[in-house]
Amino acid sequence: xxxxxxxxxxDLNSYSETSIPIDKFNSIELKIxxxxxxxxxxxxxxxxxxxxxxxxRIESNWDLTMVKVxxxxxxxxxxxxxxxxxEVDIEYAxxxxxxxxxxxxxxxxxxxxxxxxxxxxxxxxxxxxELHVSxxxxxxxxxxxxxxxxxxxxxxxxxxxxxxxxxxxxxGQYSCTYTRD
Numbered sequence: 001x002x003x004x005x006x007x008x009x010x011d012l013n014s015y016s017e018t019s020i021p022i023d024k025f026n027s028i029e030l031k032i033x034x035x036x037x038x039x040x041x042x043x044x045x046x047x048x049x050x051x052x053x054x055x056x057r058i059e060s061n062w063d064l065t066m067v068k069v070x071x072x073x074x075x076x077x078x079x080x081x082x083x084x085x086x087e088v089d090i091e092y093a094x095x096x097x098x099x100x101x102x103x104x105x106x107x108x109x110x111x112x113x114x115x116x117x118x119x120x121x122x123x124x125x126x127x128x129x130e131l132h133v134s135x136x137x138x139x140x141x142x143x144x145x146x147x148x149x150x151x152x153x154x155x156x157x158x159x160x161x162x163x164x165x166x167x168x169x170x171x172g173q174y175s176c177t178y179t180r181d
Contacts, residue, residue, distance in 0.1 A: 039101035049075040
């Protein structure tokens with residue numbers, strides 16, 4: 001009995017499985033499966049980033065939706081765009097990504113990255129020209145429960161987005177003057 005317990009202990013700790021023959025007709029077969037927590041809810045604006053090469057792992061017995069969705073996981077496409085590109089229903093795309101999250105082969109990143117560079121487009125001047133547009137931007141740039149940003153602050157935040165400057169450096173440079181707590 002001692003040798004069986006010793007082999008059981010060593011095999012399960014080393015290989016997460018064991019096969020111990022007891023006699024000619026009986027054996028102990030055990031395998032430990034990892035416990036994965038439930039993934040967080042997948043939102044349409046989230047961007048999945050593959051941690052492994054998904055295209056190399058696709059097999060013929062995979063779900064067709066999963067195969068279609070995996071082709072468009074590139075770290076830049078958000079869930080809604082993946083659903084459109086893969087020509088699948090948004091609910092099925094969310095479910096497929098949720099399965100990949102569960103098995104920890106993708107991770108979600110924010111669609112807005114502080115390390116990225118953003119710049120204004122030509123038509124952005126309408127934010128400053130049209131008062132109702134500037135007023136509408138206030139709730140989007142103000143933390144919940146805080147006083148709404150003034151039209152001046154909202155317009156000023158837009159002009160910090162300079163070409164060839166990462167958002168992180170822009171917010172660091174101007175945070176003491178224009179961000180609201």
